[in-house]
Amino acid sequence: MIGKDFDMPLPVPDLTTQIGPLSLQNPVIAASGTFGYGLEFEPLVDLNHLGAVVVKGLSLKPMAGNPPPRIVETPGGMLNAIGLANIGLEAFLKDRLPKLRKFTTPIIVNIYGHHTEEYGELADGLKGVEGVAALEINISCPNVECGGMAFGIDPVTSARVTETVLKNTDKPVIVKLSPNVTDIKTVAKAVEAAGAHALSLINTLTGMAIDVESRKPKLANLVGGLSGPAIKPIALYMVYQVARTVKIPVIGMGGIMDYTDALEFLMVGARAVEIGTANFVNPRVTLEVIEGIRNYCEENGIRKIGEIVGSLRTEPATSNQ
Amino acid sequence: MFELLTEIVSNQRVTDDTWLMGLRSAEIAQAAKPGQFVMIRVRSGLDPLLRRPFSICGVRDDLFLVLYRVIGKGTNLMTELRAGEGIRVLGPLGKSFVVPDKRTSRLLVGGGIGIAPLVFLGQFHREKQIPFMMGFRSAKDIISPQRITGEDAGFLVATDDGTKGHRGLVTDLLEERLRENPGEVAVYACGPKPMLRKVAQMTMPLRIPCQISLESHMACGLGACQGCAVKASAASGRSYVYVCKEGPVFEAEAIDWEGL
Numbered sequence: 001m002i003g004k005d006f007d008m009p010l011p012v013p014d015l016t017t018q019i020g021p022l023s024l025q026n027p028v029i030a031a032s033g034t035f036g037y038g039l040e041f042e043p044l045v046d047l048n049h050l051g052a053v054v055v056k057g058l059s060l061k062p063m064a065g066n067p068p069p070r071i072v073e074t075p076g077g078m079l080n081a082i083g084l085a086n087i088g089l090e091a092f093l094k095d096r097l098p099k100l101r102k103f104t105t106p107i108i109v110n111i112y113g114h115h116t117e118e119y120g121e122l123a124d125g126l127k128g129v130e131g132v133a134a135l136e137i138n139i140s141c142p143n144v145e146c147g148g149m150a151f152g153i154d155p156v157t158s159a160r161v162t163e164t165v166l167k168n169t170d171k172p173v174i175v176k177l178s179p180n181v182t183d184i185k186t187v188a189k190a191v192e193a194a195g196a197h198a199l200s201l202i203n204t205l206t207g208m209a210i211d212v213e214s215r216k217p218k219l220a221n222l223v224g225g226l227s228g229p230a231i232k233p234i235a236l237y238m239v240y241q242v243a244r245t246v247k248i249p250v251i252g253m254g255g256i257m258d259y260t261d262a263l264e265f266l267m268v269g270a271r272a273v274e275i276g277t278a279n280f281v282n283p284r285v286t287l288e289v290i291e292g293i294r295n296y297c298e299e300n301g302i303r304k305i306g307e308i309v310g311s312l313r314t315e316p317a318t319s320n321q
Numbered sequence: 322m323f324e325l326l327t328e329i330v331s332n333q334r335v336t337d338d339t340w341l342m343g344l345r346s347a348e349i350a351q352a353a354k355p356g357q358f359v360m361i362r363v364r365s366g367l368d369p370l371l372r373r374p375f376s377i378c379g380v381r382d383d384l385f386l387v388l389y390r391v392i393g394k395g396t397n398l399m400t401e402l403r404a405g406e407g408i409r410v411l412g413p414l415g416k417s418f419v420v421p422d423k424r425t426s427r428l429l430v431g432g433g434i435g436i437a438p439l440v441f442l443g444q445f446h447r448e449k450q451i452p453f454m455m456g457f458r459s460a461k462d463i464i465s466p467q468r469i470t471g472e473d474a475g476f477l478v479a480t481d482d483g484t485k486g487h488r489g490l491v492t493d494l495l496e497e498r499l500r501e502n503p504g505e506v507a508v509y510a511c512g513p514k515p516m517l518r519k520v521a522q523m524t525m526p527l528r529i530p531c532q533i534s535l536e537s538h539m540a541c542g543l544g545a546c547q548g549c550a551v552k553a554s555a556a557s558g559r560s561y562v563y564v565c566k567e568g569p570v571f572e573a574e575a576i577d578w579e580g581l
Contacts, residue, residue, distance in 0.1 A: 033546070034541075034545060034546065035545055036543065036544055036545035040541075040543045040544045040545045040566075041543065041545070043322045044322070044324055056545075056547075064560030064561060065547060065550060065560070065561060066550075067550075067552070068537065068538075068549075068550045068551060068552075068561075069538055070538075070547070070548045070549075070550055071538055071539070071540055071546065071548035072538065073369060073370055073371050075368060076367050076368060076370060077370065078370065078371060078540060080540075080546070080548060082546070082547045082548065085547050085550070085561070228367075228370055229367050229370070257367065277370075277540075279541065279545070280371055280372070280540040280541040280545075280546055281362065281370060281371060281372065282324075282362075282409075283324055283411065283541075283543065284324065
């Protein structure tokens with residue numbers, strides 16, 4: 001019963017974070033492609049408790065996606081080649097978005113196109129639309145103008161897509177960076193210069209898996225995107241590098257399974273995190289991460305989540321006990 | 322739909338490579354309908370990472386049963402679990418079998434581990450039941466429904482090697498049945514893909530209602546990951562259907578059987 005703060009009200013840590021013009025009540029965001037349209041998780045997760053929800057990647061026209069098998073588990077992760085299957089802009093606006101408007105949580109729409117103009121048309125189609133808090137641009141998809149090479153591997157095409165979207169939208173623009181590059185900082189700088197409000201990283205790492213009995217690839221698409229805890233150290237290092245390079249806010253992701261993983265990303269400079277594959281393993285993981293961060297703040301006397309952001313101590317560890 | 326820590330009540334070997342696990346959850350046992358499935362997190366930690374989908378093969382009071390074949394890392398680990406241990410389960414998930422009016426006789430056709438959802442269907446709707454047709458590789462692989470439900474139920478069996486019952490395929494038994502004026506019947510099937518393809522090819526030209534339970538790799542079970550796509554029939558006007566949410570039970574007409 002003895003404590004110097006006994007008469008003080010319990011400190012409630014302030015978890016709010018700012019991603020450019022976008023205010024989030026906490027730094028935990030459900031990542032695109034792993035949370036459907038949010039509605040799929042509604043029986044298990046109160047969406048209003050999340051920092052934000054990024055809905056399934058959206059294209060101008062509906063996309064059927066790749067032939068199966070589309071997913072395969074690998075040690076500590078999974079490869080997916082869904083092929084960006086989605087219902088298209090029209091059905092999203094008509095069937096999904098109206099059901100999302102009842103939530104107070106910001107809904108971020110992840111968009112992608114096959115060529116630069118398509119990004120612009122899609123952004124224009126979402127212009128002024130109520131209930132869309134921001135756009136997240138997926139630049140990891142193949143660019144038909146460049147023989148199917150991903151937009152995101154080249155700083156010039158990445159910047160061009162960013163500019164095109166910015167020209168056609170009134171929403172904050174987050175650019176989701178591909179890790180399948182030699183130096184992610186180069187693309188990050190190019191996209192920042194193009195005017196992006198924020199960056200999110202990393203998207204999946206390209207990989208493959210083979211069945212040795214049949215000698216066939218385990219994915220019908222041959223290659224897929226690796227996600228899950230296996231990629232976390234890579235993701236963390238990339239977020240660390242980018243956060244020190246750009247001035248705009250960075251959202252970190254890649255293999256976050258629990259609140260300590262999320263804290264690592266905050267400590268290297270991310271202002272928020274996205275949680276992806278872990279939603280498949282534990283559908284309530286987003287809520288548990290928020291709770292874990294809150295407890296960590298309380299136990300460590302942290303009043304504002306911003307105190308953690310970029311708080312990595314790089315001096316050699318010393319024992320001063 | 323629930324996501325719960327359930328208690329393992331039993332976990333026993335049934336044949337060389339199939340096991341039966343009993344799990345306690347009044348919520349799931351009461352909500353479960355034949356054809357639905359659960360996603361089981363085999364153990365906490367990161368390996369295996371994803372949950373594994375299993376058909377519910379029966380319920381008893383506040384228990385639900387899962388029949389599983391040991392084929393990989395996840396199912397191997399499941400055999401090591403003991404009664405009294407806890408395991409996280411998400412479910413019940415997916416669409417159940419739709420049972421037509423009472424005049425219609427029901428033909429259950431199962432192959433191997435595919436009998437699991439049909440055992441539950443047989444338990445749920447016992448009236449107008451026609452003996453369950455089941456196919457296995459050999460006599461030693463036969464899984465008796467009685468072994469699962471504890472209730473006496475007759476069944477016809479076919480084995481690949483003829484060590485028990487009809488020597489040949491379970492679809493031979495179905496063919497025979499359909500040849501002798503079957504009356505109003507509906508067929509319910511689950512098993513290996515070639516067997517299901519054959520069942521669909523036998524029932525569709527005769528316009529016999531046929532519901533088939535499919536399996537697929539899946540990550541979430543909730544309709545979010547879109548990993549469980551199966552090629553849809555041209556008639557359906559779709560490219561793919563999703564096993565977790567639109568299935569696992571489909572009308573035979575919905576699936577592209579050549580592309581499966």
